[in-house]
Amino acid sequence: MKRTVFIVAALLTAAVHAAPPTPPDPPLTLWWNNGETLEGEIGEATAASIAWSSSSFEKPLELNRAVLFKADRTLPPVAPAGPFRFRMRDGSELFGDLVSITPDAITLRSERCGDVVLKRSEVSGMWRLHGKNLILAGPTADVGWDLKTRQTGSNSGNGPSGFNPATLLLTEPGGVLEIPSWNRGAFLNVSLPESLDFEFHVQSSRRPDFRVTLETASKQALTIETWDEDLVLRMGNDFKAIRKLTEADRGVALRICWDTKTRKCAVYSPGGELLAEWTTPETLKASGGKDSGNGTVQLQNKGHDISLEFIRVRTWDGSAPPKFDASRPRLELADGRILEGEVTQGTPDGISLHAGAEAEEQNLPLDNIDAVIFSADPIKASQPKASLSFNDGTLLMGHVAGVKNGAVSIETSFTDAPIMAHFDGLRQLRFQNGPADKADFGQPFDQLDKLVVGSKTLHGKFVVTGDSQFRWMAIGGLQPAIPSRKISSEMTRHFPAKTTFPKVSALFYTKAGDVLPGTLTSVDQSGAEFESPIVEAKKLPVGNLNAVQFDPPLGAALEGFDDAGWRVLKGDAQTVKRTGDDLIMQPGTAIGHPFCPPGQ
Structure with a gap:
């Protein structure tokens, strides 16, 4: 008996301390090409159609995918699962463990997609997210980034109340983080070491105009920013020129090596070319005294737009980074060395590299490798393509082949077989990135019927099938659907100008606002009896009746x-x-x- 009591008590204790269940993801919002929206979930889909389940309709809407733009929802970012980020040449990104590398294929194991065999010719590289001397590598979309302003030296305040972060931070192919709005910024909490090696690449549609600030736990802040055509380092009121930008420049890529104790700072190109050296000024801690225990990397867009294509934070040993050809395949090691050459094979234990015709093959433990660059060519996202993006930074470009049982199958350029991905954490399914197909009823938008279900307005066609329930054919609908009986709905028919209506003997105006055509058969103090071709009711109580109009001039101008x-x-x-x-x-x-x- 005592043993039983002990077990029950242990179970109760475990139940009390158990973590609360993870709340389900919010519903998706379906977007038509015309801008109309409807909340719900994807039931099933094929290459040509989709079944959309919504509380606004009794059964799923069956829709032609050609009239649909995307389905999306707002989800907070989460850290990706797996030590490596795999980037494809079309901009797709997957996270997971390395299984193998052969001359033709790279196999990875992903928590989201399972084992995936990639065409080696379509893979740009694989980057470790964290390592021995590696604090951070990315970006992995907006994972870790925040929009609450903490920008040293910035005059921008917090965003307006109720603003949508999704309009300020965008995720582009390759996990690129874009800030499209002027004077907007984002910051990333990161543990910056006292001696750090910081590399970043930014891109813009015009000459870049930006500010990047490294703020340590002790509140020392080093800023890299543009002053018109000048690219400078700044600390407080002191600055150091790095180089000039031309009107033709569209990108900036720098490697900043900074020892906060010795105040030694050097700026290099990604390939190791020295651009500037500086002894930073002595600075006082910000008022408040104690270290925050963390640091931040802050990026602000000062111009038309700015995109963060690459960021990496490592500890710095004080030596100059090696020089290398950034356009060639290579291994980047945890100790800072660069080994140029072709990878011949790889396993979870190590990678073999062949550096040249006469060099011997080198075998290196995978734990000592921070990055494997198979191709340094820029991303080339072909159009039109569908895309799937998730809140852990996973991005898949291709053609959606189907959806079933909470998973999507997508055909890609970098795999021979379609990839299956679970919907958990799905932020956006974009049905097409190219020009929208104009699949509708062959009528102008303003000449369609209108349905209001709850707070949603949709255009389409009113459909009668002979029973007591009207049906709705949405734009792109393959089958008419019945609006929900649990939600109030209102349908407005569109009639062309000078439409001739059938003659009716009377119109019955109800206090609910309905107008019913029919024939009056009798009337007394309790109400009016009538016959109507559109309702089964035979009597309107006097409390529900507002007026009766006899011999209405239907069609009068x-x-x-x-x-x-x-x-x-x-x-x-x-x-x-x-x-x-x-x-x-x-x-x-x-x-x-x-x-x-x-x-x-």
Whole structure:
């Protein structure tokens, strides 16, 4: 008995201290090419169609993918699983462990996609995310970056209340982090060592105009920024010129080596060419006294746009980095050495490198390697392609072959077989990156029917199938769908100009705002009995009835306010002015028409 009590107590204790369950991802938002949206989830999909489950409809909408732009949701970034980032030449990115390298293929093991065999010719390289002397390598999309302003020397404040971070930070092919808005910035919390080796590459559609600040735990701040065409180092009021930028420049790539104790600072090109040396000025800690225990890297866009293509933070041993040809394949080692050559094979234990025709093959432990560069060619993202992006930085470019059981199959240029990826953490499924296909009903957008379900407005066509429930054919719909019976909905038909309507004997105006055509059969103090071709009800109680209009002139021209039937009920020509489609009424005035009952 005592043993049983002990077990039960242990189970209760474990239950009390168990971590709370992970909340489910929020629903996706489906975007049509015309800008309309609808929340829901992807049920299944093929190369040509998609089944979209939404609470606004009784059953999933079946849609032609050609009319759809994307499905997305806002999710906070999470750290990727796996020690390496694998970048493809089309900009796709995967994270995981190395399984093998052969002359033709690279195999990785990904938590999201399982084992993936990559075409070696389509892989740019693999980079370790953290290592012995490696503090950080990236960017991995917006993972770790924050938009709350902590920019030393910046006059930009926090973003406006309620602003959407997704409009300020964009993820581009290759995991590139883009800040498209002027005077906006982001910062990354990172443990900066006292002696650091910091490399970054930024790109812009115009001459780069930016500020990068390294702020240590002791609040020493070193800034690399542009002053018009001048690229400078700055600390406080002191500065050191690095080089001039020309109007043709679109990128800046630098390697900053800085010892905060000796104040020695040197600037190099990525290939090891010395650009500037500086002894930084002595600085006082910011008011407050104690170290923060961490540091930050801060990037601010001072111009049209700025993209962070590469960032790496390592400890610096005080020696100059080696010179090498940055355009050649190579291994980058944890101790800072660079070995140029071709990788012949690789395993989870090590990598073999052949440096030249006469050199012997070198075998190096994988733990001592920070990066393997197979090709230094720039990313070339072909169009049009679909793309899948996840909150851990995973990005897959290709053609979506299908969706089933919470996973998507995507055909890519860098694999022979489609890749399967689970939907957990999916931020965006973009159906096409090229020009949108115009697949609709062959009618102008403003000539379609309109459906309002809850707060959502959709355009399409009203469909009658002979039963008591109307159906809706959305733009790109393959089957008509029934709007939800649990959510209020309103449908507005579009009728072309000068449409001839069938004659009805009466219109019944309800207090709910409905107008029902029909024939009055009897009336008494309890209400009106009638027959209507569009409703099954035979009687309207007097409490639900607002008015009955006999012999309504359906199709009468009531467009605008020039019709002779309009009468000023309160006021005069000075207080009620009507011309064409314009009506100006002063307070306390009224206007009416015999063909429009009050309130209509």
